Amino acid sequence: MSPSMIPPVRALAMRELVRFFRQPHRVVGSFAQPLLFWIFLGSGFSPAFRMAGAGMERVSYLEYFYPGILLMTMLFAGIFSTITIIEDRNAGLLQEVLVSPASRLSVVLGKTLGAMAIALLQSLVLLAAAPFIGLTPGPGSLLMILGGFVLASLGFTALGFLIAWPMESTAGFHAVMSVFLMPLWMLSGALFPLEGAPGWLWGLMTVNPVSHALQLIRLPFYHSPAELLTHSGYLTGLAVSTAWAVGCLALALWRVGQVERGADPASAVGTP
Amino acid sequence: MVRVEQLTHVYPARRKQPPRLALDRLDLTVAEGTFFVLTGPNGGGKSTLFRILCGLMRPSAGRVLIRGLDLLRESAAARSAMGVVFQKPALDVHLSVEENFKIHADLYGVAPSDYRRRLDEGLSWTGLADRLNHRVGSLSGGLARQVELVKALLHNPSLLIMDEPSTGLDPGTRRGFVDMVRRIQRERGMTVLMTSHIFSEAEEADAVAILKEGRLLARESPARLRASLGRELLVIQTTGAAPLAAELAVRPGLKVQTREGEVRVEGPDMTALVQEIFLNRPEGIRAISLKEPSLEDVYIHLTGRSLEQEESEGTRLSGGGAP
Ligand SMILES: Nc1ncnc2c1ncn2[C@@H]1O[C@H](COP(=O)(O)OP(=O)(O)OP(=O)(O)O)[C@@H](O)[C@H]1O
Ligand SMILES: [Mg+2]
Numbered sequence: 001m002s003p004s005m006i007p008p009v010r011a012l013a014m015r016e017l018v019r020f021f022r023q024p025h026r027v028v029g030s031f032a033q034p035l036l037f038w039i040f041l042g043s044g045f046s047p048a049f050r051m052a053g054a055g056m057e058r059v060s061y062l063e064y065f066y067p068g069i070l071l072m073t074m075l076f077a078g079i080f081s082t083i084t085i086i087e088d089r090n091a092g093l094l095q096e097v098l099v100s101p102a103s104r105l106s107v108v109l110g111k112t113l114g115a116m117a118i119a120l121l122q123s124l125v126l127l128a129a130a131p132f133i134g135l136t137p138g139p140g141s142l143l144m145i146l147g148g149f150v151l152a153s154l155g156f157t158a159l160g161f162l163i164a165w166p167m168e169s170t171a172g173f174h175a176v177m178s179v180f181l182m183p184l185w186m187l188s189g190a191l192f193p194l195e196g197a198p199g200w201l202w203g204l205m206t207v208n209p210v211s212h213a214l215q216l217i218r219l220p221f222y223h224s225p226a227e228l229l230t231h232s233g234y235l236t237g238l239a240v241s242t243a244w245a246v247g248c249l250a251l252a253l254w255r256v257g258q259v260e261r262g263a264d265p266a267s268a269v270g271t272p
Numbered sequence: 273m274v275r276v277e278q279l280t281h282v283y284p285a286r287r288k289q290p291p292r293l294a295l296d297r298l299d300l301t302v303a304e305g306t307f308f309v310l311t312g313p314n315g316g317g318k319s320t321l322f323r324i325l326c327g328l329m330r331p332s333a334g335r336v337l338i339r340g341l342d343l344l345r346e347s348a349a350a351r352s353a354m355g356v357v358f359q360k361p362a363l364d365v366h367l368s369v370e371e372n373f374k375i376h377a378d379l380y381g382v383a384p385s386d387y388r389r390r391l392d393e394g395l396s397w398t399g400l401a402d403r404l405n406h407r408v409g410s411l412s413g414g415l416a417r418q419v420e421l422v423k424a425l426l427h428n429p430s431l432l433i434m435d436e437p438s439t440g441l442d443p444g445t446r447r448g449f450v451d452m453v454r455r456i457q458r459e460r461g462m463t464v465l466m467t468s469h470i471f472s473e474a475e476e477a478d479a480v481a482i483l484k485e486g487r488l489l490a491r492e493s494p495a496r497l498r499a500s501l502g503r504e505l506l507v508i509q510t511t512g513a514a515p516l517a518a519e520l521a522v523r524p525g526l527k528v529q530t531r532e533g534e535v536r537v538e539g540p541d542m543t544a545l546v547q548e549i550f551l552n553r554p555e556g557i558r559a560i561s562l563k564e565p566s567l568e569d570v571y572i573h574l575t576g577r578s579l580e581q582e583e584s585e586g587t588r589l590s591g592g593g594a595p
Contacts, residue, residue, distance in 0.1 A: 004381055011378035019366050092362035099326040100379040101351045262332030263284035267291045 005109075008102035012110025013117065016081055020118050030076065030122055035129075038062070038069040041191075063133045067218035068190025071210070073122045074152045075185050079177055081115030082160030086170050104256040108249065112157040119153040120146075130221070140225040148216030151241040155213060158248030165255050184210045189218075212240035273431060273463045274302040274325070279334035281320050281486075294320040295331065296486035302465050302479075307457050309474040310467045312483035313575050318467040319359070321483070322435040325465070326356045338431060352380065355429035357420050359436045365409035369400060369419055372408055373426060380427035387426065394422035397452055414445035421453065432457070434466040438473065450476060471567040480567065482574055489574045497570045505565045506537040506545060511556040516549075529572070533558075538565075538573070 020026060042062035049061035088094040097107055127145070130136065137145060163176050187201070188210035194202055205211050215237035219228060228234045281295040294317045302308045310318050323329045325336060327347050336343040341350045363372050377387045395401045398418040408416060417437065424432060432453075438446040450473045457464045466473075474480045474494060481491040490497060510516060510533065517530040526539040537545065542562055549560065565573075 007378035007381060011375045015364065015367070015371075015375060018371065019364075022366050091365075092358050092360045093364055095328060095358060096356070096362040096376075097379060098328060099351060099354075099356045100376075101348045101381070102379045103348075259327070260329045261284075262280070262330060263282040263291050265280045265282055265293075265332045267282060267285070 005103060005106045008100075008106040009110045009113065012097070012107065013114035016084075016111065016114025017117055019084070020081075026080065030073075030080070030118075031125060033076070034069045034073045034122070034126060037072070038065060038126075038129075041065060042069075060133070063135065064193075065191070066130070066133060066135065067214060067221065068185075068188070070123050070126055070149070070217055071152060071188065071190055071214050072185055073126060074119050074149060074213075075156050075181060075210075077119035077122055078115055078153060078156030078160045079173075079181060081111065081118060082157060082164045083170055083173050085111070085161065085164040086167050086173060090168075098256075104253055107256050108158075108161065108252045111161060112154055112249065112252075115157040115160075116150065116153045119157075120149055123149050135221050137221050138224065141220040141223070141228075144220040144225055144228060145217055148213070148220065148241075151216060151238075151245055152213040154245040155209070155241060155248060158245060158252050161252040162248060162255060165252070184208055187211070188214045190214055209240050209244045212237040213244070216241055273304040273306075273339060274300075274465060275335075275337040276300040276321070277335040277337070279321070279324065279331055279336065281317075281324060281329070281331045283320075294486050295324075295334075297334070298483075298486060298488065300481060300488060300491065302463060304463055305461045306478040307454060307464045307476065308466070309477040309480050310465065310483060311469060311471075311474055311480060311571065312489070315485075316483040317486040318483055319435055320486075322433060322467060325433055326354065327351060352427065353430050355424035355427065355432040357424050357432070357434040357437045359439060361416050361420060363408045363416060363419060363423075365407065368405050368407055369411070370404040372419065373423055376423045377426050382427050386428075390426050390428060391422075394425060397456060398422055413440055414442075414449070417441060417445075417449055418452070421449070421456075425456065429462070431463045431465065434464070436467050436469065438468065438470060446470065447472070471571065474567050482571065484575055490570075494567055497567060498565050500570065504538075504542040505563055505569055506539075506542045507559075507561045507563065508535045508537070508549065508557060509533055509559040510535065511558070527573075529576075536569075536572070 039062075042060075042065045045065075046061040049064065085094065088097075160181075164173055167173055187205045187208050189205060190210075194205045194211070197205060215233050219231060219234045219237070223231060223234070276298055279295050279298040279300075280293075283292040283294055285291045296317075298317070298321070300321075310321070312318060320329075324331050325338075325343070327343065327350075330344060338350045339353055341353075343350045364375070367375075373391060374387075382390070395404075398415075398421070400415065400418055400422065403411065403415065408419060411419065420437075424434075434453075437453075438449055441449060453464060453466070454476055456462065468474060477494060479491065480494055480497060482489040490500075492500065508516065513530050513533055513535050517528050517535045520526055520535070520537055521528045526537055526545075529536045539545070546560055546562060549557070563569075
């Protein structure tokens with residue numbers, strides 16, 4: 001990070017935000033979709049839902065599902081922000097950024113920070129629903145929830161960045177989203193708890209980094225900051241999510257630095 | 273200003289596609305403060321050279337020096353000195369004209385005070401002053417190109433490179449665009465390297481290079497290129513092109529080319545030939561013209577094909593081509 005990076009990062013992040021708000025259907029969709037999902041699925045499953053874990057027997061499905069919906073907002077915000085990489089490349093905007101003297105790090109940070117800002121805005125709006133289902137985290141816990149948002153959103157956006165970078169069409173990205181990204185979320189404990197899942201599923205869910213990101217968002221609703229700092233589940237979540245975000249960001253940075261190279265001159269057969 | 277030394281680029285093999293040689297030990301120098309036009313048949317390697325110059329690709333071999341800076345080693349410094357206009361417009365259509373300018377200025381680290389001044393200067397060249405708040409998506413093709421030009425000059429580059437910047441513009445707008453570039457280039461003493469298929473644009477240039485199969489066929493001033501063709505060029509439009517060409521081709525000193533319904537003859541004493549043809553074979557001949565060679569004639573002479581031929585091939589190969 002150097003001071004000269006601030007203008008390009010700010011410009012690229014602002015572009016994400018401005019574009020987001022200039023597309024009203026995107027704004028409406030991104031706020032309404034998680035809300036509808038939550039209310040319909042949450043209410044529909046509530047009667048059938050019995051929480052198995054200790055101390056959570058009283059939790060309604062609406063409440064159980066709530067942190068998962070917050071996480072889904074992060075996931076979708078990350079996906080929709082990075083899908084624009086493909087559009088930008090086809091529109092020549094990416095090339096214009098790449099030929100500028102702006103550093104590769106500012107390209108990656110501009111995108112991820114812009115996406116994070118959008119994700120945070122959406123989740124803050126959703127967070128206003130917490131008191132209605134009886135969740136009233138204190139200021140310390142609230143800060144930790146926000147920290148969870150930041151980490152999860154960085155992780156999702158950087159992952160989306162990696163997926164979108166080499167892609168030529170948005171259709172490819174949608175395919176990856178439905179067979180890879182959505183299942184990651186579904187198997188994170190967002191929809192149903194790990195406890196009670198069949199063994200193979202439980203295995204998948206435990207190694208899924210998104211499960212750990214969910215812990216960062218769910219646990220602060222039920223524990224004070226002091227408790228969290230000694231909570232093994234929370235600390236594991238913190239470690240996994242940090243490693244995930246940093247790892248994906250590093251890979252994204254490496255990817256952006258990769259320039260198409262000419263092949264060995266000897267390999268060319270004949271003239272064009 | 274720009275020195276390209278022994279530049280070779282081979283596109284790596286892809287599925288069902290062998291490696292492709294696009295630039296073949298190319299040497300090229302563009303002098304400081306000149307307006308340089310690069311032309312040549314489709315697939316000649318112009319865009320490949322352009323992508324290497326702006327740092328989007330690394331060549332297989334060779335060197336590029338920009339103001340003495342090695343592009344491949346000191347790329348950030350070399351890039352700051354360079355303004356780039358792509359063949360495809362690179363503007364964010366969701367944003368206004370001014371927002372596009374601002375992003376560019378931030379990417380190139382232009383100080384706010386310089387930004388205002390350069391923007392005013394840029395607006396004085398163009399008809400954009402009252403369009404600053406308009407969305408780019410609402411501008412005509414010609415205005416959008418002007419936005420790109422002003423944008424590419426906001427960081428005051430000493431080198432402007434453009435890949436076919438005038439494609440998609442109507443002839444009048446195109447003319448206006450090139451005149452604008454030429455004027456700014458003179459005013460600022462900037463170096464401009466631009467690829468083009470339009471010969472009227474090349475006539476304006478200080479130097480023209482023709483690139484074919486990754487090699488230079490010629491690199492001269494337009495006047496010298498024309499002179500290289502000999503003084504005069506005889507174009508005969510006739511229904512019997514083939515027999516006429518065959519007859520003329522055997523004569524010493526004449527260079528004869530045919531294409532659909534047309535025979536082109538270069539040689540020393542064209543006036544006598546006109547008289548002779550006119551006396552002997554008036555049937556089938558629709559028009560005879562004796563003309564000072566244009567750059568297009570030079571191009572046809574050097575590459576052995578006409579622009580129309582090339583364009584139809586180009587669209588066939590790329591399965592569509594630019595609208
Ligand atoms: N991405 C690519 N992968 C493989 N081969 C390529 C690629 N781009 C261009 N080529 C090949 O490299 C050669 C030079 O192409 P280039 O695009 O540089 O030509 P050009 O002079 O710009 O042509 P045009 O006038 O049509 O724009 C051609 O043979 C082309 O088929
Ligand atoms: Mg080209």
